[in-house]
Amino acid sequence: MTQPSHLHPDRLFPASEPCRSLARDLYPAVRDLPIVSPHGHTDPAWFAENGxxxxxxxxxxxxxxxxxxxxxxxxxxxxxxxxxxxxxxxxxxxxxxxxxxxxxxxxxxxxxxxxxxxxxxxxxxxxxxxxxxxxxxxxxxxxxxxxxxxxxLLPRAILDRFDVEVIATTEFALDPLAHHQKMDSDGYIGRVRTTYRPDDVTDPSRPAIVENLHKFGALTGEDVTRWDGLINAHRKRRDYFRRFGAVATDHGVPTANTADLPLVEKQALLDKILSGRHDAADAELFRAQMLTEMALLSVEDGMVMQIHAGSRRNTDPLLFSERGPDLGADIPGPTDYVGGLKALLSRCGNEPNLRLIMFVLDETTYARELAPMAGYWPSLMIGPPWWFHDSPQGIRRYLDQVVETAGFYNLAGFNDDTRALLSIPARHDVWRREVCGFLGRWVGENRLSRSSAEEIAIHLSYQAAKDAYRLP
The missing domain is CATH 1.10.2020.10 (uronate isomerase, domain 2, chain A)
Incomplete structure (x- = not known):
């Protein structure tokens, strides 16, 4: 019977023997490091029920x-x-x-x-x-x-088996966090953390946005018909999520656009959203303003802000109407991070407490925008290859395009962003092998010393994610 190619010990290492040998020498230093999975979509019920x-x-x-x-x-x-x-x-x-x-x-x-x-x-x-x-x-x-x-083979034992030190799930603003409450009552908290994803109350393209905003107000006891009440509702929910280990927020947006409107215009925009009279331009402006508001809240509370921009979601209306979202019909789109983040960075980009991790599906932005931005702004870091580009070739393209401008220490390490539990160790292993392959080539070209390469490999495979997400 044919064996899968992944069983070959040199899989994914460079083709030339000297560089392959160097990559092979680096790999043992990272192979068995604990896994830090600071962003993903595994079901918290798996860990709460452990069934x-x-x-x-x-x-x-x-x-x-x-x-x-x-x-x-x-x-x-x-x-x-x-x-x-x-x-x-x-x-x-x-x-x-x-x-x-x-x-x-x-x-x-x-x-x-x-x-x-x-x-x-x-x-x-x-x-x-x-x-x-x-x-x-x-x-x-x-x-x-x-x-x-x-x-x-129970979920918590799988985390033990692969030495998953921490794993973050992702929940929406209206989620009661029942599974995280159960883990908390069981004393199983800290290893599995939640992440605050407020798209259900910040994205007016969602059909239930008006109903969701009213639920948001009832949940928090805030008058969300007033702009300051809406922001305070987010402040309260972020605080609640932090009780269950949240260190980050996540924002799945079609563009990276941000805005910084005067209060009277923000209130008028909110009034239009709540009346249900908004159009696509209003929805985009509201999302843009809310990204800036979330950054300002991150300055207050220190939560790391993740922007996952550039996915054109649910492009098959038949599939969406039949079965719902997240079933494969999402397609990448072009993204402008320089222009998009201008308002946000002008307002709070120099705040020392702001940490914003940029993810993109438009690979043309790596060298043109993300690397120069992260190579200047202390508040910005580059997230790892995401979604369609979380692959051996995608990781190679990413490292080739960002490192020379952003360096290694403006990268947020790796996160697997997965719903499939058993793919987590596999994805981290691919990242670690590709990092070793990349560094092995640089050692072979005398661009790095062997000791520096090993130090960087360990950093990118483990410590970078902990540092980027401010994990204890």
Whole structure:
């Protein structure tokens, strides 16, 4: 049986023997470092309940939009893959049947990071070295299913197994944080932290924005029809999230635009949003103003601000209406960070307490905008390659374009930004190997000493994320 290519010890290291040897020498220093996962979308219920995963399908297929979008691109039905519908119509309920369909089409993932992550998980967690295919589907399904009830395969044990020192989930402003409350009552807090993502009350393109804002006011006891009441409501919710370990906020916005309007214009804009009379331009302006307001609140409370800009979300209206968001139909768009952040940086870019991490899907901005900005503004750092670019080639392009201008210490290290729990160690391993490959090439070109390269590799693989997110 063919073994997955990830089992080769030199995978992802440079092709030339001298540089490959240097990368291979650096890798042991980072291979077994603890994992710091300061931004992601794993389900907090997994860690609160610490129960058995329902099936191999629930572990590998259902939560992973990277996998789903590839299968859909080749005409496979989400119904047949068991993805729930909003209208309650039946979908495939047999996890094994959905798994077989996935396995029969696993060849589609050749060349994608998804295959690297899944192959790594099958081997590292379950000891499976066979290639997933239609022929091996049932054997691999049974091998995984037989192990899922084992104590070492429960969610908290998986964090132990891969030495995940800290992991952050992401919740919206209206979320009651019930799962984090349970972990707190269990004494299991600090390792799993929440992150404040206020898009549900800052993005007027959401159909329920008016209802959400009124709920926000009721939840916080603030009059959100007044601008100062709205901001104080955010202040209170941020404080509540920090009770459950939050060190950061996250903002998923189509653009990086910010604004700094006078109070009378902010109030007029809020009035229009609450009346439901806003248009797309009003929605963009409101998002832009709220990014500046969130930065000002970060100056107050020290929470690290993350801007994930440049995703054109839910581009398939049929999929969105049938099943909801985050199922693979999001597409990158161009992003202007220099012009976009001008208002925010003019207002508070020099504040020592502000820490803003920039993420982008538009790779053309790496060398042109993000690296020069992070190479000047003390408040700015560059987030790791995100989403479509969280891949071996994406990491190489990123390092090639940002390091010479921003240096290594204006980078926020790595975060995996995933919904698939078992892909976390795989993604961090890919990052660590690519960092070692990059540094090995620089040592080979006499651009770095061997000792400096090892120090930087350790920093980028572990300490950078802790420093960037101000983790204790």
């Amino acid at each position: 058995r995963f329902a099936s191999p399908t629930a572990l590998f297929l259902t939560p992973d939009h990277y996998v789903l979008r590839m299968l859909r691109s080749r005409g496979l039905s989400y119904d047949a893959l068991g993805i729930p519908r909003k209208d309650g119509k039946p979908v495939e309920a047999d996890g094994r049947a959905a798994w077989r369909l996935y396995a029969e089409n696993y060849y589609l993932f050749a060349g994608t990071p998804s295959k690297t992550w899944v192959d790594h998980s099958l081997h590292a967690v379950f000891g499976i070295t066979e290639e997933l295919s239609g022929k091996t589907a049932d054997t691999i399904y049974d091998a995984i299913d037989a192990r899922l009830a084992a104590p070492d």
